[in-house]
Amino acid sequence: MSIAWDDALDSAADEPYDARLALRAEGLLRAFNVAGVLHAADVHVATTLARLGGEDRPDVLLAAALAVRAVRHGSVCVDLATVRQTVVVDGVSRDEVDALAWPEPAGWLDRCAASDLVAPGAHPPDADARPLRLDAGLLYLDRYWRQEQLVRSELQAREERPPPAVDGERLRVALERLFPQEPDGLGLQTAAAATAARRWVTVIAGGPGTGKTTTVARVIALLQDVHRGAGADALALRVALAAPTGKAAARLEEAVRAVGDTFGPRDRAAVAGLSASTLHRLLGRRRDSRTRFRHDRTNRLPYDVVVVDETSMVSLTMMARLLEALRPDARLVLVGDPDQLASVEAGAVLGDLVHRAPAPAGATPATPAPEGDGSGTTDNVVVLRHTYRFGGGIAELARAVQAGDADAALSLLRGGSGQLTFGEQAPDAPPAGAALEELRAAVVDAGRDVVAAARGGRAADALRALDAHRLLCAHREGPYGVDHWSSVVERWLAEAVDGYAAEGEWYVGRPLLVTANDYETGLYNGDTGVVVRGDGHTARAAFARGGDPVLVAPSRLAAVQTVHAMTVHKSQGSQFDRVSLVLPPPDSPLLTRELVYTAVTRARTAVTVLGSADALRAALARPVARASGLRRA
Numbered sequence: 189m190s191i192a193w194d195d196a197l198d199s200a201a202d203e204p205y206d207a208r209l210a211l212r213a214e215g216l217l218r219a220f221n222v223a224g225v226l227h228a229a230d231v232h233v234a235t236t237l238a239r240l241g242g243e244d245r246p247d248v249l250l251a252a253a254l255a256v257r258a259v260r261h262g263s264v265c266v267d268l269a270t271v272r273q274t275v276v277v278d279g280v281s282r283d284e285v286d287a288l289a290w291p292e293p294a295g296w297l298d299r300c301a302a303s304d305l306v307a308p309g310a311h312p313p314d315a316d317a318r319p320l321r322l323d324a325g326l327l328y329l330d331r332y333w334r335q336e337q338l339v340r341s342e343l344q345a346r347e348e349r350p351p352p353a354v355d356g357e358r359l360r361v362a363l364e365r366l367f368p369q370e371p372d373g374l375g376l377q378t379a380a381a382a383t384a385a386r387r388w389v390t391v392i393a394g395g396p397g398t399g400k401t402t403t404v405a406r407v408i409a410l411l412q413d414v415h416r417g418a419g420a421d422a423l424a425l426r427v428a429l430a431a432p433t434g435k436a437a438a439r440l441e442e443a444v445r446a447v448g449d450t451f452g453p454r455d456r457a458a459v460a461g462l463s464a465s466t467l468h469r470l471l472g473r474r475r476d477s478r479t480r481f482r483h484d485r486t487n488r489l490p491y492d493v494v495v496v497d498e499t500s501m502v503s504l505t506m507m508a509r510l511l512e513a514l515r516p517d518a519r520l521v522l523v524g525d526p527d528q529l530a531s532v533e534a535g536a537v538l539g540d541l542v543h544r545a546p547a548p549a550g551a552t553p554a555t556p557a558p559e560g561d562g563s564g565t566t567d568n569v570v571v572l573r574h575t576y577r578f579g580g581g582i583a584e585l586a587r588a589v590q591a592g593d594a595d596a597a598l599s600l601l602r603g604g605s606g607q608l609t610f611g612e613q614a615p616d617a618p619p620a621g622a623a624l625e626e627l628r629a630a631v632v633d634a635g636r637d638v639v640a641a642a643r644g645g646r647a648a649d650a651l652r653a654l655d656a657h658r659l660l661c662a663h664r665e666g667p668y669g670v671d672h673w674s675s676v677v678e679r680w681l682a683e684a685v686d687g688y689a690a691e692g693e694w695y696v697g698r699p700l701l702v703t704a705n706d707y708e709t710g711l712y713n714g715d716t717g718v719v720v721r722g723d724g725h726t727a728r729a730a731f732a733r734g735g736d737p738v739l740v741a742p743s744r745l746a747a748v749q750t751v752h753a754m755t756v757h758k759s760q761g762s763q764f765d766r767v768s769l770v771l772p773p774p775d776s777p778l779l780t781r782e783l784v785y786t787a788v789t790r791a792r793t794a795v796t797v798l799g800s801a802d803a804l805r806a807a808l809a810r811p812v813a814r815a816s817g818l819r820r821a
């Protein structure tokens with residue numbers, strides 16, 4: 189019997205399941221469900237696969253359920269040898285998790301390998317369609333294994349092709365013109381650009397303000413110049429700019445244009461008129477599928493160069509779709525900050541590529557190092573290290589967080605450098621006392637400015653004031669969550685500002701968060717705006733866009749909510765002058781190094797952390813460990 193396993197998996201996942209089903213499940217599955225490690229949905233999918241595949245060994249079913257769970261948690265596979273130590277469950281202690289009847293790894297792996305549900309990694313894709321795949325100790329839902337293989341083989345194929353033909357002298361001259369001086373003393377931006385000219389795939393990684401966008405604009409001008417020099421044909425390279433979210437795409441387009449405006453006429457022409465789109469739009473939506481696109485292996489994208497910004501937010505599935513839709517002779521430039529929170533879906537491809545284990549000793553790169561361009565790299569990953577935008581305490585704190593050095597982070601916060609404040613609390617106490625009063629003052633100051641500008645009809649000023657301070661939370665719900673803190677802020681503002689919110693739903697000064705992409709108004713999920721007084725005293729929602737703000741009638745806004753506080757996840761890709769971060773208690777599973785790093789690096793001038801030292805330590809001790817085979821050499 190042949191079973192369409194992907195379809196079976198989808199329908200099992202979509203099926204309404206009985207949340208109590210796990211109570212009918214037996215043995216291991218039941219114990220792991222009761223303990224909170226497995227969700228009833230994981231149990232449901234695993235038992236469905238087992239029923240279709242005739243598998244009844246409890247530890248194999250447990251492994252299957254853990255593979256389903258892994259995807260829910262952003263990993264593309266589960267490492268059975270270490271899962272016992274790495275599983276983190278909301279509100280459940282390590283000891284309780286550890287006390288479960290975890291199978292002994294060696295025998296567990298053997299029994300999984302022997303199961304009819306599991307294909308070995310050595311089998312080629314599709315040779316032996318089974319729902320699960322065991323490759324080097326990592327258990328995958330086969331679909332994600334295939335996607336990982338695809339990403340791996342597409343990247344490998346591009347490494348093995350003869351490198352793009354480039355006139356070295358012309359490249360040198362263009363690099364000197366476009367990258368005149370680099371105060372970092374390392375010339376990393378120049379190295380990144382040289383790599384992009386010499387390689388089919390380049391990864392440009394770096395924290396905020398390290399010049400990624402600036403480099404992208406210059407890379408495009410450089411590639412156009414070198415291409416003209418190659419005389420391949422008179423036509424300019426076809427360049428696509430893309431990002432995972434609409435908001436990020438809009439920012440990329442604006443930023444590239446702004447950098448292009450600083451170029452001389454010829455280079456400016458190279459980037460003029462470039463627009464950016466979401467990856468979904470680039471690949472072409474299809475009504476009949478959420479995971480397939482119009483552009484694919486049989487209908488490739490027409491571009492010579494594709495630049496993807498904010499790549500940290502790109503899932504494995506999306507990266508696989510992009511790579512298979514790219515022409516083999518298209519250059520791909522992946523840009524982003526690998527230390528930020530990753531995609532909400534499974535996979536952290538950028539982090540995997542940047543942090544992947546080094547090749548074993550003796551291995552030589554498939555493509556020899558480009559000579560004579562000063563790139564000084566044999567790799568196609570360039571990490572920009574010099575921060576141009578902000579320095580001082582915030583940058584130091586970001587580095588300590590990134591390194592997981594809690595002592596350094598705490599001493600920076602406690603040292604109060606002027607940029608940093610620590611509103612230290614007891615481990616299980618929400619912000620109170622002086623720290624709460626300071627937060628209130630920050631919120632009220634910023635809120636007053638927003639309202640004053642909004643009431644005066646000064647949309648640009650209101651938007652600037654809106655970004656002067658942002659309250660960030662890890663959680664959505666509960667005493668540390670966005671919902672709670674939004675209502676606290678609303679109360680503070682009502683007490684402090686005369687007539688606040690008196691006009692009803694669309695009151696002037698209401699801060700807005702767009703919650704779904706709306707192509708008609710050009711507003712994207714995650715955009716923030718503010719209600720201002722428009723002509724004739726009508727309320728208008730103002731949103732920042734490159735030049736003048738766009739003003740939209742509230743009736744045209746399909747999906748917005750009030751934003752007095754936002755989750756760190758939603759804040760990705762935005763920057764504010766000051767950021768206040770409310771940390772949840774130390775046992776919150778959302779507390780991770782990436783969360784704190786993302787929050788801290790949203791701030792331009794000041795960061796206040798409200799929470800306990802224990803919570804900060806817990807976060808920094810927990811880098812998000814997304815299991816994946818790509819990270820291994």
Ligand SMILES: Nc1ncnc2c1ncn2[C@@H]1O[C@H](COP(=O)(O)OP(=O)(O)OP(=O)(O)O)[C@@H](O)[C@H]1O
Nearest residue numbers: 369370371395396397398399400401402403576577
């Ligand atoms: N080589 C350079 N010399 C001087 N200033 C630079 C250089 N590169 C970038 N900058 C400046 O640093 C600031 C940040 O650059 P850019 O916006 O390109 O960084 P980024 O890494 O894209 O940041 P983010 O990820 O936060 O958007 C800009 O003001 C830019 O003009």
